Amino acid sequence: MSGKAFISDDARNELTKIQYDVVMVEEVLAIVQKDTGFSLSSENVTLYDSESLQIGNGSGMDGLAIHLHLPDKQIDQVYYIYRGTHDGNDAYYNATGIAAASNTLQLDDAEDFFKRVNSTILNQGFEPTNFGDGHSLGGHVVINLALKINTSSNYVNTSFVNVRGLNDAPINTYTLSLFDEGFNRHLKNNLGIKNPLILPEKDLIQYTKEYYNEPSQIIEHVRVKGEPLYAQDFRGKLYIGSQIHYLGDLETEEFTNVAKYPFSHLTWMPFFKLQELRYNAGVSSFIEGFGNFDRKIGLEKAKEMYESPLGRFILGVNIAKEANQSAKPLMFNPYFGYQLLQGYQQRDQLEYHGIAHLTELYKTGHMKTYFNMLDPIGGMPILLDREELLLFMEKCQNGVGDKQQIIREIRGYIHGELEEIYSGVKFDIGMGISALEANPSVLLPKSRMSNFGILGGIPKERKARSVVFDESFDPIEHGVLGPLEEIIQTVEHEIKHLEKFIQDVVVTLDVLFDRDKELASNIRSAQIVTGGSR
Incomplete structure (x- = not known):
């Protein structure tokens, strides 16, 4: 079957x-x-x-x-x-x-x-x-x-x-x-x-x-x-x-909803609120009139009464009486006429x-x-668009992948470009050190002739035989890497919350749409985060 x-x-x-x-x-x-x-x-x-x-x-x-x-x-x-x-x-x-x-x-x-x-x-x-x-x-x-x-x-x-x-x-x-x-x-x-x-x-x-x-x-x-x-x-x-x-x-x-007061958006004003109450009472009275007639006479009895002239007369009197009581509050309401006009248009x-x-x-x-x-919170009826729902799940899924890609790019910058820049600086400094070690005299000031003549003697030229540098380099300071690591931690925190959100949504929707096998399959696929933008 x-x-x-x-x-x-x-x-x-x-x-x-x-x-x-x-x-x-x-x-x-x-x-x-x-x-x-x-x-x-x-x-x-x-x-x-x-x-x-x-x-x-x-x-x-x-x-x-x-x-x-x-x-x-x-x-x-x-x-x-x-x-x-x-x-x-x-x-x-x-x-x-x-x-x-x-x-x-x-x-x-x-x-x-x-x-x-x-x-x-x-x-x-x-x-x-x-x-x-x-x-x-x-x-x-x-x-x-x-x-x-x-x-x-x-x-x-x-x-x-x-x-x-x-x-x-x-x-x-x-x-x-x-x-x-x-x-x-x-x-x-x-x-x-x-x-x-x-x-x-x-x-x-x-x-x-x-x-x-x-x-x-x-x-x-x-x-x-x-x-x-x-x-x-x-x-x-x-x-x-x-x-x-x-x-x-x-x-x-x-x-046009004829049963609805046309100016409900103005009912924060006392006058319009009173008019709405009167309108709603008129609608209720009108509908209740059908129920009153049905309970008093009913369809079968009405059909029987219609078979004889006297019965038709009595039936007509009852209908007129019920209509006068139930329809009058609404028929003479100008707002009801307004709604009928809207419907006619x-x-x-x-x-x-x-x-x-x-x-x-x-x-x-x-x-x-x-x-x-x-709505699980407010209890009000809501309409969920199938395509928009799947698109939302796809965006959530891609959002995790995008955030993971951000972390990869930041780490790539730290271990790639930043290290390359730092290595380039160290290389330039190293080349300068080598040049100074080959000609240490450039570090000394040039000697000058004394102003004291013979008494001052003839000065000897000073020469630097060698020079020694401390060629060790400190690692990149925290002031440079700290903000980048904070960004990574923030994005990782966002990923954790987004994955938890997706998991909760999938569990909820899986129950709600368990009869729609195709949709349920698409929703469950959101649990497998592939990453990357589309």
Whole structure:
């Protein structure tokens, strides 16, 4: 059973795109054959769809499972694909299940679909490897499902090995705490939290990251830079996973976050801080309105009421009443109008969210990958650029080599050029000594005639017969070598600290990226310091 997908990400994108229509086996075969180059038949592909299994009709959940089985090539893989927003049922879940966290309708149906398909395949004697894909709402669904499947003891040997969200909606940690009984039990039994819904957002997000740390490593997000969904905030929002792949122009401005007060940078002033509090209260009230309606009436009851004239009237009264209570604080807020205007001016970026646009951009191969991680000190989410991370490790590695080269050059100067200069000086002095020894008289002053005439006598000429010099030389003084030795000691100290830093970074990153074998190998190579600049 291989953990590597038989088909490429481009082919998985295409399969996700065609799910918005009725999917035929012939379409799947054409995509897989074009992608792999293998000739396949309908015997190698089995399709399962939620509509045929009569799952998701009430909630709007739409699931597709593609079972590829090629015994001669030892391929046994299932690709679970969940569709994005398509109709009113999906819109209802977007508002109530994702934003307001008041129901888990589509998640429950998605799990039922998975259980039914998985049970059928296992009963046929297969032991497949599971992959997951989903666009927009579908990405939210498949990621929630994978987190539950991969941590539940109810699913043995049926876990997902890779899940991709394509311009996916984020998970809501409050919704997840309702959907995954295992996570709920963990909060209750291990942390003493009886009702996760009343937890502060920051705390629940932290608990979610800790509990799903292992399964989140198989999750990837693919998003077009500047698409509108990613920027929108709500209580409990979390993009969990190991990597985020960006497509398109990375200089594209992020879409306006309508839920964010537009002048947050001025909230150090009391007036703007008060306006921000009012704005945030209005947003919370607006989102909570969806939850209130869902808890009071619900989708199924709303559908039943819509069948009769009286029911439609009562339903309309309830909607109007709830809208008046929840939407009024926001709709009459001028700053909300300002944010809507900003979004309207960026309306060309709305197409970036579509699966067709994403699929075409993905084919170009121009993609920037970031690792989605937590700052170990502040606990805040951070994105690490893969290429920049490897470049940083390479620079650290080369930095040690460069410092070692500095020491070699200083020692070379001491034992080479400095000794050569000193030897040259000694040679010049030695030549002068030899010349004086050959003619010592030059050291004596010339004699002069006495001014005393005869009485003074005739002076005798003085001659030096020999001269002796002390030809021993002292070593180079410390005043010359001392500063150079201090520089060497300083650089050696820097090397020691840099090597320790590299070792600590390698140990940390080796744990964080143990699933990325290629990156882990490159990181470990930083332990072997080769030296020299590049």
